[in-house]
Amino acid sequence: MVKYSTAYPFRLPETSLMCVYCCESYADSSYFRKHMDEEHETFKVETAFAHCPYEGYLKADCTDLRCRICRQKFKKLDDVAKHLNDDHGHKINFDFHLGIQPFKFENDKLLCGICDKNFPCLRQLSRHMSSHYQNFTCEECGKSYTTNGSLQQHMRFSHIPNERICRRCKKTFNSLEAKREHVESSPKCWSYQCFVCSIRFMKWSAKEQHLTTVHGHAKKTHSCPECGKVFTSRNSYRVHFATTHAGVSFVCSWCGRKFSTKRHLEQHTVVHTGLKLFDCHVCMKSFPRKANLTQHMWIHSEYKRFECNLCNKQFNQRVSYKSHMKTHHPEIQNF
Structure with missing residues (x-):
């Protein structure tokens, strides 16, 4: 498929299309396709898959999907695969998935190449695309994953009896509550980090507020x-x-x-x-x-998550802490 069709493979580390052969990035998909046409008429197919995890799928721009041999145009990956198999003798085993996730970029729209749904950004489109390839289902909770490796990781972090693992530091706890208490009290295990001063936050909204109030960034x-x-x-x-x-x-x-x-x-x-x-x-x-x-x-x-630094009282809930601060320490503004 990669060798004989214009399903142009790309990587998606950020918000642009990165060429799998030379790592050039393109925010405009039309420039990416032009680059592939002009710079990579010949290439090593193995290089396209080098960045894919085991059992992973290759992302490909299938906006202008054609046969490289006869230039016939197609709308779907399955159609060009059948054409290559039947008309050009390049045998394809249809008992397996083709291994390619089709993306389409038409009229400034970011479209799923399978169901044609439109998305506001590449990351959301990429997450949606994976939903079409979730072949591995957890028997415990019903969640599905694209690869067996992803399923096994989910099982490790979510369903080992009497064991909960912190995803960042890998410490093990005997209950979900104990793990939550650990995360609450361990800033190094918080998910979001300020790119200016490296302070970490539990919530994305708290990080954005920090960037605005502390570093003067315009509110996004x-x-x-x-x-x-x-x-x-x-x-x-x-x-x-x-x-x-x-x-x-x-x-x-x-x-x-x-x-x-x-x-x-x-x-x-x-x-x-x-x-x-x-x-x-x-x-x-x-x-x-x-x-x-x-x-x-x-x-x-x-476990008391919130503590007043002025009188050392401790509280289980943020609302109780805020109520205490407003009542007993009204002179403090940003608590």
């Missing part, structure tokens, strides 16, 4: 590539794009509000149903959402 905005509407919230932008321009919408039957995922719709419907399906096993209080129960469980934990 998100402009919709389809209609130009500007959003200050990344989540609001993604919901707007999915429901308005990508044809993805899960509609609430009670109020007609649209959501970008089924999970978000299900979280919303409890507003109308009043159902509280998540019970605390300690005090038997019920909650409408799992996230509410998770936050509540900190009340029963012996």
Whole structure:
């Protein structure tokens, strides 16, 4: 497929297309295809797969999909594969996946080459593309993965009995709560890092706020590539794009509000149903959402996550800490 069709392989380390043969990067897909046509008419196929993990799939720009031998044009990878097999004698074993994830870039749109869904950025498109190749399913929780290696890693971190592993430092804990307490109290294990001063944060929003208030960076905005509407919230932008321009919408039957995922719709419907399906096993209080129960469980934990540096009082929950600061230390602004 790589040798005899114009399925042009690329890597995706950032937000541009990187040539697998010479590592040149292109933000504009048309320049990438021009580069492949002019600079890599001959190449070693093995080089294209050198960066792929074991059992991984090769990403390829299939916008202008043609046979390199006769220049016939095709819309789908399966069609050009059948053409190469039937008309040019290059035998392909159709009992297996072709091993290529097809991306299409047409009229400034970022499209899935399988279902033609449109996406606002390459990273989201890449994550979506993997959903079409999730052949390995966890028997414990039902989550699916593209490769067996990814499934095994998931099993290691999520389903070893009486063992929870911190993904950053690899320390092992005998319960999920113990692992959460470790992460809360270990800044080196926090997921997000400031690229200016290297301070780490638990949440992406906290890192962005830090960049604005401490380093003077302008607050990041998100402009919709389809209609130009500007959003200050990344989540609001993604919901707007999915429901308005990508044809993805899960509609609430009670109020007609649209959501970008089924999970978000299900979280919303409890507003109308009043159902509280998540019970605390300690005090038997019920909650409408799992996230509410998770936050509540900190009340029963012996570990105090928040401490007042002025009077040394400790609190399980951030809301209690904030209430204390406003009541007893109103002179402190940024707590």
